[in-house]
Amino acid sequence: MANTYLGGNGAAVTLTNNVGGYSNGGGVELEQDAYGGNGGAGGQDGSSYGAGGTGGIANSSISKTSSINETYYSAIADGYGGSAGHRFGGIAQPGANGTATSTVTAVTGSSTNISTSAVGQGGHGGSVFFGGAGVGGDGAVGEATATSIAKGGSASASSAANGGWGGGVSTSGPGGLGGEAISHAVAESAGGSADAGAGAVGGAGGSSTGYSNATGGSASATAEAYSGAAAANATASASSPSSAYASAIAQGANGFLSTATATASVAGGNVSATSTKSSSTGVLVGAAAMAAKGVSSGSMSNTSLAINSGTFAQTGGTHTVIGTLTNSGSYSMTGGTMTAGTFVNNGSFNYTGGTATVGELSGSGTTSVGSGRTLTADHVRQATFTVTGGDVVINASSLAGGLSVVGSLSITSGGHLDLKDNKLITNNAVGTATSGTYNGVQGLVQSAMNAGAWDGAGITTSESDALSGLTTLGVSTGEIALGLTGSDTALFAGQTVGAGSTLVMYTYAGDANLDGMISGDDFSTLDFNIGVSGASGYYNGDFNYDGIISGDDYSTIDFNFGAQGAPFYSSGGIQSLAVTPVPEPATVAIFALAGIALRRRRIR
Secondary structure, three states, rough: OOOOOOOOOOOOOOEEEEEEOOOOOOEEEEEEEEEEEOOOOEEEEOEOOEEEEOOOEEEEEEEEEEEOOOOEEEEEEEOOOOOOOOOOOOEEOOOOEEEEEEEEEEEEOOOOOEEEEEEEOOOOOOOOOOOEEEOOOOOOOOOOOEEEEEEEOOOEEEEEEEOOOOOOOOOOOEOOOOEEEEEEEEEEEEEOOOEOOOOOOOOOOOOOEEOOOOOOOOOOEEEEEEEOEEEEEEEEEOOOOOEEEEEEEEEEOOOOOOOEEEEEEEEEEEEEEEEEEEEEOOEEEEEEEEEOOEEEEOEEEEEEEOOOOEEEOOOOOEEEEEEEEEEEEEEEEEEEEEEEEEEEEEEEEEEEEEEEEEEEEEOEEEEEOOOOOOEOEEEEEEEEEEEEEEEEEEOOOHHHHEEEEEEEEEOOOOEEEEOOEEEEEEEOOOOOOOOOOOOOHHHHHHHHHHHOOOOOOOOEEOHHHHHHHEEEEEEEHHHHHHHHOOOOOOEOOOOEEOOOOOOEEEEOOOOOOOOOOHHHHHHHHHHHOOOOOOOOHHOOOOOOOOOOOOOHHHHHHHHHHHOOOOOOOOOOEOHHHOOOOOOHHHHHHHHHHHHHHHHHHHHO
16 A cells, blocks of 8 residues: 655735835835645555655735835845645645735825835746656746835846746756746935936756756846936846846936946846947937847847857747847857847857858858858958858958958858959969869959859949949969068058968959059060969969960950959058059050960961
């Protein structure tokens, strides 16, 4: 015969205090704590297991309405929900909710200090020990609301909410879910300062043998401050893989500084979002921040977001970072839409699904763009950049802001890097031609150019002038274009390069030295190298990337010399046509005749 012992339920507690009256010169302070009873533990006898008791609900509410001339009023309310009892095997009970509300309102008079404080703690879920499989109890909701409204003087409100922990399981079975935390603080003063602070911490999910940790409770914190000088601070944190949301509103009078700061973090700060707004104009300013370990549906918006470690997974939904997204962990994107003003990637960004658009992509990390994906950016500056069947489009700029810098570049499986009218610096080899086919960076440009169609895979440009043959992507090195040797360095479009740096620039077809224009220097380069057996390379005069230097290249430079417009931006900025070095007309004619003669020799 087996007996079962049931744990007793905790008692419910509700405390309410409503006080009216006044004081002359003396302070009044009210404090009350409500603690719900904890549930009793379930007993064990033989093969039967008693259920742990349910925690008692706790509510604590203080309301102080004052008049006449008081010095200060302070009200403190604490509500702690009871925790569920533990048991041996089976399904554990959830904790009970804990709520606390504290309110002080000065309806008349000239208060000098009104303050409130509220703490709400959700009860913890019961745990399961020994006795086979079990299910941990869920943590309960913790909710706290503090409100201070002063007729005159200052007002401060502080609220703190904590979700209960999910119960754990020592053998096998899922742990309980973490409890939600909700915190709300409001401070309002008719004549002084107002400070509102709200903090919320979601309960951690329970763990168990053979199971991953249960989902943590979400956290929501809202702080509102209204006065001459207002300050609102909201902080929310939650355990992975939940979410945290913080919102702060501060409204001050003209000439007084108002500041609203919202901070949200997930999993001990692995993902954090911060938003701060300040104003001295009296206009309502608000800041909101949301952090989660991933987005699967719905929308998530941040002023700034930092992924400090771990993996942030986006499988769907909409993720918007208005300011800077900083990633020092791993951002995995397989679906949804991501938009960031600036993306500083010091970790890894693996983009295989969805749609991603960023302003600037920089950092010391690694970015990978998968098949069928399109990444749009103002520039890409990464240690490693891989395009595997995807498309990367650099927004048209032509100036220094459009320059991309990539340490190691890989474009495979039909991928494209569209520079439009911009430039690229990379450590990849410039490339050489074998039987008319280039490898290295020149090979990626040759493949994309595809005999002038610009429809192939590799490093390309979608500018219309390239299709007409007027412009192209010129390729050279720091040694050849800038005359660098050894450890010498120089600036190329505002970025430091060395002799071994490979340079790619959208420019006129025929601009061999990448100075942004066609001049006598470029004709001299072509003249010298056409007589060199086996010479190749755009920087030597192979302007059509056919692997040889021939009369066809003279045709290109001859035509574009007369058709070119203003010089393109290079290391020294946009140059003036008034100082452009050009060959004398007679010299141009000689170059043209030489080109025609050479083409005739090739035809024979």
